[in-house]
């Protein structure tokens with residue numbers, strides 16, 4: 001087998017890794033940890049055309065698929081808005097996604113990102 005050369009992680013990857021960890025802590029029930037399946041959410045794949053979850057975001061970081069912070073934030077917002085689209089407002093998933101979106105946006109506000117941006121040499 002071809003030994004996978006351990007890829008050097010870029011400063012952006014290390015920063016996004018840190019951010020992802022902070023965002024995941026805001027989802028203690030792990031509602032957003034894995035892709036939503038049609039089994040647990042009937043008709044999900046026909047209603048949500050661009051699914052997103054934390055495990056997919058982590059894979060995209062590993063595969064260096066984010067060119068900048070804005071693309072990462074875009075996937076985070078997509079994940080939250082998907083949940084607000086599929087789930088009715090009185091469900092725990094809708095409420096959790098709204099709370100997560102607010103908490104995540106606060107963490108990623110530019111002014112608050114000083115410490116994270118300092119990680120980039």
Ligand SMILES: CC(=O)c1cc(-c2ccccn2)c2ncccn12
Nearest residue numbers: 030031032036040041083086087093
């Ligand atoms: C995020 C989301 O929309 C979601 C996560 C879940 C979920 C996530 C983990 C364990 C159980 N359910 C879910 N279940 C039914 C309908 C929607 N969802």
